[in-house]
Amino acid sequence: MSEIYCENLCITYSQKEILHNLNIKIRKNKITALVGSNGSGKSTLLKTIARIVMPSSGSVYLDGKSIHRYSSQEVAKILAILPQSPEAPQEFTVERLVQYGRFPRQSFFGSLSPKDYKAIDWALEVTDMQDLRKKRLSDLSGGQKQRAWIAMALAQEGEYLFLDEPTTYLDMRHQIEVLNILENLNRTQKKTIVMVVHDINHAAKIADHIIAIKNGRILTEGNTKQILDEKIIEDIFGVKGLIISNRIDNTPLFFPLEVSYV
Template sequence: MIRLTTSNLDISYEERLIVQDLNIGIPQGKITALVGANGSGKSTILKTMARIMNPSKGKVLLDGKSIHKQSTKEVAKQLAILPQNPTAPDGLTVSELVSYGRFPHQRGFGSLSKEDREVVKWAVEVTGMSDFADRPVDQLSGGQRQRAWIAMALAQETDILFLDEPTTFLDMAHQLEVLHLLRKLNEVNNRTIVMVVHDLNHAARYADHMIAIKSGTVKGEGSPLDVITPEIMREVFNIEADIVTDPRTGLPLCLPFALAALPVADRVMKDAERENREELKAAGA
């Protein structure tokens, strides 16, 4: 089932077109990973689908309705987003941070209702943060801090959760901790998750659906087996890679071993070296 789609989407920064004529669908109840080289437009696409940015043309449709024509509060009841490297005010506790996720459900500036407090408690528990509920966020480890922010997003009680590189700057153990949590939320709580992922092997392991982006256009879409291929690695990432099967999961593993094409600077240097050799050879003749 597809509830969230883009229709002929163009996205620009000032006069520069970043994404052109994008048409993708996000499978309901699945984890979708957007992958691509730095500057490919994947984070821009995520932010536009989450209504953080406005498209210059086209639409983002949820259940057939444009999210950019709905009120912020209504969209916030359906979509939650965790941006890159979020920061909390000094001294703010985990429970206080998570309670901010209840804003779309509150009327005016009233205090938390009984239902709000129950949802906050649930979000803290399901992310494994109960022991840290009264701890200031700025005193947590990187993995704990990321779980606290995910709890805040969960407290919005949305069906769809967007995350922009949720494992950036985390060590390997904390990366796995966060990704395991997202998989649990997807499987147990049926959350649709859309995330930008830097590590291809993490994307292949934890995502059901992958979309490979280059220069704002889709170059591959489907299951990890459909997207993690030598051809797509070459076209999207400019790498030559062996694709092997993970014996534990049966999923593809990407093992890069060379650049598919030399960078411009290297090509210029090699051309200069060749010309020098030819000149020396001609002079010797």
């Protein structure tokens, strides 16, 4: 399996430093959650690792070589990224959208092969979208649309799946559906997942490793029990609260109480 890591990564926009000297190794076959307050740099970090943003200095490495030395098609065969609020023509069917995930692997003539159709069927199946494959995007709920986009990313058959706040704008039920799909992909398919997460409890639910970003720097990183600490969360988000225990499996959850002005 390919290895992705960052060394001394810096991003600067209009002379403003967004990310500073980050060193990160993506853990294979694990779910990594990037957390932090708005403007902390977590989405920029995700895009930089995925080769969408060019670093000002430092490098992202794919198998020991700068990721920017690979072609876009080569990278797309290894990782898929699902941005916030992706867009496609609303008259597209789910199946047509998912077919676009095969683009990096299609032949020069662009026709779909039996292998392509098999990958498309698999992506629709694992996202529970088989029965909706002929539905237009305009006829789907928000949760169904997000599952369709995840299916498109999965159709690329990359080793890595990157997602930028995949549960944003979804109601509670659809948030849980999406998180369950991602967790199942990791546990059963060994898919390596890196995602920006808005809700610390969502990160706690499924992530093996959490990286907390603050002001463009890594504040701390670790597993759920290490990160879900009242003082650490106050440092990350500026919110005071209590750590409570999930009575089903005794995993920690954060209950917010008030804004911290320290």
